[in-house]
Amino acid sequence: MKLSKPQDVLLLGPGPSPVHPRILEAMSQHTLGHLDPDFLSIADQTNTLLRQVFETKNQITFPVSGTGSAGMEAALVNIVEPGDKIVIGINGVFGQRMSDVASRCGAEVVEVNSEWGKPIETEEFEKVMVNHNHVSLIGVVHAETSTGVRQPLEPLVELARKYNALLLVDTVTSLGGLPVSVDDRDLDLVYSGNQKCLGAPPGLAPITFGERAMQKFMNRKTKVQSWYLDLSFLTRYWGQERLYHHTAPINMIYALFEALSIINEEGLSNRFARHDQNSKALIAGLQALGIKTVVAENYRLPSLNAVWIPEGIDDQEVRTRLRQNHMIEIGGGLGPFNGKVWRIGLMGHGSKRENVEKLIKALGEELNTLGHHCSAEEALLESGKIYLD
Amino acid sequence: MKLSKPQDVLLLGPGPSPVHPRILEAMSQHTLGHLDPDFLSIADQTNTLLRQVFETKNQITFPVSGTGSAGMEAALVNIVEPGDKIVIGINGVFGQRMSDVASRCGAEVVEVNSEWGKPIETEEFEKVMVNHNHVSLIGVVHAETSTGVRQPLEPLVELARKYNALLLVDTVTSLGGLPVSVDDRDLDLVYSGNQKCLGAPPGLAPITFGERAMQKFMNRKTKVQSWYLDLSFLTRYWGQERLYHHTAPINMIYALFEALSIINEEGLSNRFARHDQNSKALIAGLQALGIKTVVAENYRLPSLNAVWIPEGIDDQEVRTRLRQNHMIEIGGGLGPFNGKVWRIGLMGHGSKRENVEKLIKALGEELNTLGHHCSAEEALLESGKIYLD
Numbered sequence: 001m002k003l004s005k006p007q008d009v010l011l012l013g014p015g016p017s018p019v020h021p022r023i024l025e026a027m028s029q030h031t032l033g034h035l036d037p038d039f040l041s042i043a044d045q046t047n048t049l050l051r052q053v054f055e056t057k058n059q060i061t062f063p064v065s066g067t068g069s070a071g072m073e074a075a076l077v078n079i080v081e082p083g084d085k086i087v088i089g090i091n092g093v094f095g096q097r098m099s100d101v102a103s104r105c106g107a108e109v110v111e112v113n114s115e116w117g118k119p120i121e122t123e124e125f126e127k128v129m130v131n132h133n134h135v136s137l138i139g140v141v142h143a144e145t146s147t148g149v150r151q152p153l154e155p156l157v158e159l160a161r162k163y164n165a166l167l168l169v170d171t172v173t174s175l176g177g178l179p180v181s182v183d184d185r186d187l188d189l190v191y192s193g194n195q196k197c198l199g200a201p202p203g204l205a206p207i208t209f210g211e212r213a214m215q216k217f218m219n220r221k222t223k224v225q226s227w228y229l230d231l232s233f234l235t236r237y238w239g240q241e242r243l244y245h246h247t248a249p250i251n252m253i254y255a256l257f258e259a260l261s262i263i264n265e266e267g268l269s270n271r272f273a274r275h276d277q278n279s280k281a282l283i284a285g286l287q288a289l290g291i292k293t294v295v296a297e298n299y300r301l302p303s304l305n306a307v308w309i310p311e312g313i314d315d316q317e318v319r320t321r322l323r324q325n326h327m328i329e330i331g332g333g334l335g336p337f338n339g340k341v342w343r344i345g346l347m348g349h350g351s352k353r354e355n356v357e358k359l360i361k362a363l364g365e366e367l368n369t370l371g372h373h374c375s376a377e378e379a380l381l382e383s384g385k386i387y388l389d
Numbered sequence: 390m391k392l393s394k395p396q397d398v399l400l401l402g403p404g405p406s407p408v409h410p411r412i413l414e415a416m417s418q419h420t421l422g423h424l425d426p427d428f429l430s431i432a433d434q435t436n437t438l439l440r441q442v443f444e445t446k447n448q449i450t451f452p453v454s455g456t457g458s459a460g461m462e463a464a465l466v467n468i469v470e471p472g473d474k475i476v477i478g479i480n481g482v483f484g485q486r487m488s489d490v491a492s493r494c495g496a497e498v499v500e501v502n503s504e505w506g507k508p509i510e511t512e513e514f515e516k517v518m519v520n521h522n523h524v525s526l527i528g529v530v531h532a533e534t535s536t537g538v539r540q541p542l543e544p545l546v547e548l549a550r551k552y553n554a555l556l557l558v559d560t561v562t563s564l565g566g567l568p569v570s571v572d573d574r575d576l577d578l579v580y581s582g583n584q585k586c587l588g589a590p591p592g593l594a595p596i597t598f599g600e601r602a603m604q605k606f607m608n609r610k611t612k613v614q615s616w617y618l619d620l621s622f623l624t625r626y627w628g629q630e631r632l633y634h635h636t637a638p639i640n641m642i643y644a645l646f647e648a649l650s651i652i653n654e655e656g657l658s659n660r661f662a663r664h665d666q667n668s669k670a671l672i673a674g675l676q677a678l679g680i681k682t683v684v685a686e687n688y689r690l691p692s693l694n695a696v697w698i699p700e701g702i703d704d705q706e707v708r709t710r711l712r713q714n715h716m717i718e719i720g721g722g723l724g725p726f727n728g729k730v731w732r733i734g735l736m737g738h739g740s741k742r743e744n745v746e747k748l749i750k751a752l753g754e755e756l757n758t759l760g761h762h763c764s765a766e767e768a769l770l771e772s773g774k775i776y777l778d
C-alpha cells in the first residue's frame with residue numbers, strides 16, 4: 001500500500017509552515033553516507049548558511065538531530081550542571097518547557113512568571129537577579145509560539161552581562177522571519193527549529209554556541225546527562241575530525257541546506273520585511289472582520305499572529321471548517337488560551353499576500369455562517385492597504 | 390545555490406542503506422500539520438506496520454524523533470532510575486554505548502565484557518547475575534554493527550525471567566533483515582533505526598515497550614531526565630489523546646510508512662531469506678578473493694558482514710578507490726577493528742544479487758591493483774553457486 005498523496009493543506013498554524021517545492025525536491029535526493037566526502041561538504045555548507053541566518057561567526061553552529069525541543073534540550077543539558085542556579089522567563093508554554101527541561105538537568109530554576117500575551121519586563125528579571133547570587137544563565141523565549149509575543153532581547157543581554165550570566169534564547173519561531181542577530185546582540189546560546197520561518201520540514205534544530213557558552217561547557221565538572229546530545233561528541237563529528245557519533249539525518253540536512261539557500265537568495269532583510277508586511281496585512285484584515293489581537297503592536301511577532309476568538313464562536317468548529325471547506329490549517333490556543341485564541345502563522349514560504357487573502361476570505365465566510373457578521377470584502381480592502389505603503 | 394544532485398553512491402557500508410525510490414518519493418510529499426487528521430491517520434498506520442515488523446502486539450510502539458542512538462537513549466532514560474543496577478553485555482561499540490548511556494542515567498552498570506567478533510556466552514551473564522542482587526535490566530545488542538555478530542537472544546530471555554529482570558535489546562541492524570520476533574521471544578524493550586534493514590533514510594528510531602517495561606516505567610519514583618524523550622508525554626501524542634508534545638518529523642514519518650509498506654508487501658520471511666541468501670553469496674565471493682570473515686558462520690549477521698582486510702592492504706586506500714572508481718561505499722572498522730576490518734552492509738533495498746556482484750568485481754579489481762592477487766571471475770562463480778540452492 002503506497003502512501004496516499006497528502007492533501008494540499010495550506011499550513012497557517014503555529015508550524016510546520018508550508019515547505020517550498022525546491023526543499024521537498026532536495027530532500028528526496030539520493031541518500032549519501034554520513035561520512036561520505038560529498039555529504040560532509042553539504043554539511044559544512046549547511047553550517048555556513050546557518051551562521052548567515054543566525055548572523056554569527058560562532059564556529060559551533062550546526063543542526064541538532066531532532067525537532068526544536070531537542071534543540072532546547074541540547075542547549076540546556078550541555079550548559080547546565082546539577083546545582084546551577086538559572087533564571088527562566090515564562091510568559092507562555094515554551095518558557096515553561098525551558099524551566100521543566102532545566103530542572104530535569106538538576107538546575108535550581110528561578111522562574112520569572114509573567115502574564116501571557118505580554119513581553120516580560122526587564123525589571124522582573126532584575127528583581128530576581130538582585131535577590132540571587134551566582135545565576136549562571138538567563139533563559140528566555142524570543143518568539144513565544146503560544147502567544148505571539150516578541151521578547152525584546154537587548155535589555156536582557158545588558159542584564160546578563162551585568163550579572164555575569166549567560167543568555168540562552170529560544171528562536172524557534174523567529175529565526176529566518178525576524179532579526180535574531182546573534183553576534184550584534186551578543187547572545188550566548190541560541191537554538192531554533194527547521195519548520196517555522198526557515199521553512200523546512202520538521203526534524204532538525206539549528207543551534208549556535210557563543211564563546212562564553214563554550215567556556216561554561218568546557219569547564220563542566222560532570223558528564224552531560226544526554227549521550228545523544230553531548231556537545232563533546234557532536235563537535236567532533238560536525239568539526240574537522242569527522243568522528244562518528246550518530247548517523248546524521250542525511251536527507252533532512254539536504255532539506256535544511258535548500259531552505260537556507262532560499263533564504264540566502266532572498267536576503268535576510270527582504271525576508272524580514274516580507275514577514276512584517278504580510279503580518280500587518282493579516283492583522284488589518286482580521287481587525288476589519290471584528291477580530292482582536294492578543295498582543296500589543298510593538299511586541300507582535302510577524303511570524304505568529306495570536307487573535308482572540310470572537311464571542312460566541314466555537315474554536316474547534318471554525319478550525320474544522322477551515323480545514324474541510326478551505327484546506328487551511330490554523331492553530332488553536334494552548335493552556336489558558338485553549339478555546340480562546342487562534343494562532344495564525346505566516347512563516348517562511350507561507351508568508352505571502354495570497355495566503356493572507358485566502359485566510360481572510362475563508363475565515364470571513366465561515367464566521368458569517370456561524371453568526372458572526374462581518375464583511376470579507378471590506379477586510380480584504382483593509383488588508384490590501386498595507387501593500388500600498 | 391541549489392543543492393547539487395548527490396552522486397549515486399551505492400551504500401554497502403554499515404548504514405545508511407540504499408533507499409528505495411518509492412520511499413524518497415513518499416518523503417517529498419506535501420508536509421501536513423502534526424495534528425492534522427490525515428497525518429495522524431498516517432502515524433497510526435505507521436505504528437501498525439511497525440508492530441508487524443517488530444512482530445508484537447505492544448500498544449506502545451512508535452518512532453522516536455531522532456536517529457537510532459536516540460532510540461537507545463529513549464529506552465534507557467525511561468526505564469532506568471538513578472541507583473538501578475543493570476547489566477550490559479559488551480562485545481562491540483554499541484554495547485559500550487549502551488553502558489555509557491545507562492551510566493549517564495545514574496544506573497549502577499555492571500558490564501559483561503567479551504571478545505569482539507563473538508557472541509557473549511550466556512554463562513558470562515549468569516555469573517554476573519548470580520553475584521548481584523536486584524538487577525533490574527539486562528541490556529544487549531542483537532546485531533552488533535561494529536563486528537557483524539548476531540547475539541542469540543533466547544538464553545538471555547530465560548536468564549532475565551529467572552532473575553526477574555527486563556531484557557532490553559538493540560536491533561538497529563537487525564529489524565527488518567532478520568527475525569526480531571518481539572512477542573515470540575518475549576523481549577521487553579526493543580529499539581531500532583530507520584536506516585539499516587528498514588531501508589529508510591536516517592532520522593527515526595522505532596521503539597516498542599512490552600508490559601513489563603511499561604510496569605517499570607509506571608512505577609518510577611523520579612522524573613525522566615530527558616523531557617524530549619519522556620514516554621509519559623510521547624504516549625499521549627502517539628496514543629488517542631493526541632496531546633501536543635513536540636512537532637513530529639512529518640516527512641520522515643512518510644518515509645518510514647513507505648519503507649514499512651514495502652516490507653509488508655515483500656513479507657517478513659521472504660525478506661529474511663533474501664538477506665540471508667545475499668549475505669551468503671557475498672561471503673562465498675569474498676572468501677574466493679582470499680578474504681576471511683571475522684565472525685563464525687552461526688553468528689554472522691546477514692545484514693552486516695565484517696571481514697579482515699588482507700595483509701599488506703591499506704584500509705583507507707581501498708575504500709577511497711571503491712568510492713572514486715566504482716561509486717561504492719563500504720565501512721571501515723571501529724575501535725580495535727580500525728584499519729583491520731571492513732564492514733559490508735547488505736541491508737534492506739541494498740541486499741540484492743546485483744550489489745553483491747558489483748562489490749565482488751570492484752573489490753577484486755582494486756585488490757589486484759594493490760598487489761593482492763585474486764580472481765574476481767572465480768569469486769563471482771563461487772558467489773553465484775549460492776543462488777543455485
